[in-house]
Amino acid sequence: MAFQFFKKPDxxxxxxxxxxxxxxxxxxxxxxxxxxxxxxxxxxxxIFGTVEEPVRFNWDELMALPQSEITTDIHCVTRWSKLDTVxxxxxxxxxxxxxxxxxxxxxVLAHAEHGFTANIPLEVFLDDDVMLAHSFDRKPLARDxxxxxxxxxxxxxxxxxxxxxxxxxxxxxxxxxxxxxxxYSNSADPWKEERYNDDNW
Ligand SMILES: Nc1nc2c(c(=O)[nH]1)N[C@H]1C(S)=C(S)[C@@H](COP(=O)(O)O)O[C@H]1N2
Ligand SMILES: [Mo]
Numbered sequence: 001m002a003f004q005f006f007k008k009p010d011x012x013x014x015x016x017x018x019x020x021x022x023x024x025x026x027x028x029x030x031x032x033x034x035x036x037x038x039x040x041x042x043x044x045x046x047i048f049g050t051v052e053e054p055v056r057f058n059w060d061e062l063m064a065l066p067q068s069e070i071t072t073d074i075h076c077v078t079r080w081s082k083l084d085t086v087x088x089x090x091x092x093x094x095x096x097x098x099x100x101x102x103x104x105x106x107x108v109l110a111h112a113e114h115g116f117t118a119n120i121p122l123e124v125f126l127d128d129d130v131m132l133a134h135s136f137d138r139k140p141l142a143r144d145x146x147x148x149x150x151x152x153x154x155x156x157x158x159x160x161x162x163x164x165x166x167x168x169x170x171x172x173x174x175x176x177x178x179x180x181x182x183x184y185s186n187s188a189d190p191w192k193e194e195r196y197n198d199d200n201w
Contacts, residue, residue: 013083016073018190021081027136028080029144032178036113036164038148045132045149046167049109052100059148062132066094069138072129072154074161075190087152089133092125104172110151113164118177119186120153120160122170129154132165157188157195 017023040059047055057065068091075081101122108125110118124130131152134141141147146163153160159179180186185194 017081019193021079024080033114035144047099049170050102050105065090074158076158077195086137087133088135089131092130105170107171107174109169110162111167112162116178118160118162157190
């Protein structure tokens with residue numbers, strides 16, 4: 001801790017920290033419910049809802065899609081932010097080359113193990129930095145951080161980044177996910193401090 005005092009505050013860094021957040025070098029673990037055990041041989045990933053054809057990938061098929069690495073900042077509603085986190089996986093823009101959306105698709109519901117869900121508007125989902133991530137710091141995700149696959153939505157508070165992701169449902173209407181039904185903001189923009197749901201639902 002004491003060494004922190006010798007660090008010059010970096011103005012560029014503080015610009016990257018949204019209001020009400022503090023930086024951490026740790027990687028806290030936060031979720032509701034138990035951590036699943038996953039057998040990759042039985043694992044699958046389903047894309048359904050307002051699509052022309054539902055799509056299913058097994059693990060090898062998903063890993064055969066183009067792989068990318070991104071470095072990005074993440075912000076948790078419990079007030080920690082972490083800068084320059086490194087993730088590897090399939091960018092949504094590459095994934096979506098395999099999916100034909102019906103024109104009425106406007107929202108996405110991420111489905112995870114044990115019924116956990118998180119919702120985002122389609123245009124947020126289609127952003128360049130949204131990824132199905134299987135590795136953090138160039139190592140496979142730890143079980144409690146979402147092994148084998150999690151969604152990464154860097155521009156939103158981190159609860160939108162569903163761990164243990166198993167599918168994506170495209171929808172014409174918005175539908176609140178797990179935390180959105182339990183008091184958290186639907187829009188969840190850390191730069192606007194959209195933490196709780198007095199503003200929506
Ligand atoms: N499946 C699932 N994903 C989840 C959650 C959860 O309860 N279940 N919690 C979210 C919340 S509230 C946060 S802050 C982040 C935490 O991710 P981490 O444990 O890797 O830091 O996961 C999100 N993804
Ligand atoms: Mo959270």
